[in-house]
Ligand SMILES: Nc1ncnc2c1ncn2[C@@H]1O[C@H](COP(=O)(O)OP(=O)(O)OP(=O)(O)O)[C@@H](O)[C@H]1O
């Protein structure tokens with residue numbers, strides 16, 4: 001087993017539909033990602049970026065090939081194993097923040113820790129600390145409806161990272177922000193990621209963000225056409 005790679009994908013294929021209408025969305029994907037690597041996935045709309053990210057995040061299934069996270073083959077895991085694994089090892093950030101509207105910013109950030117049975121007191125303390133990193137200490141009691149879009153997105157990023165996941169998967173996390181807010185948020189995310197030794201995989205259309213990452217993986221028509229980590 002190769003422990004160096006947190007993500008190890010070989011010959012992964014995914015398609016929708018059957019027969020003549022069959023649509024291949026991921027084709028023979030081979031990809032290895034190291035612990036604490038910060039990489040971006042770029043490419044045109046429909047290239048398969050979200051699909052690939054969702055496969056890595058155990059949110060979507062694939063037809064053939066192998067996908068290992070920390071050496072564990074995902075297709076061999078049970079549904080219960082997968083959900084525990086998602087909660088402990090993975091952090092997700094989506095384009096729309098997906099915060100729970102009935103709960104305050106603080107409670108939203110506490111949620112992943114409460115699910116993994118961290119005590120309420122520790123969860124509260126830790127959530128406050130991380131929210132402070134994002135400059136939102138004054139807003140902890142606001143519900144998402146009482147926060148600006150950028151603030152919600154920062155809280156969503158805080159929630160994704162608070163449990164110190166091994167991997168953060170982000171799909172256009174700054175898609176709804178202006179360039180200044182977007183750049184600030186990414187800088188905080190990458191800094192915290194490095195501190196925590198977290199692997200970050202970020203799907204983005206934003207060239208400025210991709211250029212801040214250590215590795216750019218380009219997808220087109222379901223294939224990796226370029227990978228800055230691979231000397232071609
Ligand atoms: N449930 C589905 N059934 C059939 N085809 C699908 C389904 N979900 C996605 N697709 C197709 O798979 C392809 C890849 O979709 P995906 O969402 O991964 O693209 P993307 O690279 O993330 O694009 P974007 O940049 O627009 O978000 C698209 O052509 C899409 O139409």
Ligand SMILES: [Mg+2]
Pocket residue numbers: 049050051171
């Ligand atoms: Mg997408």
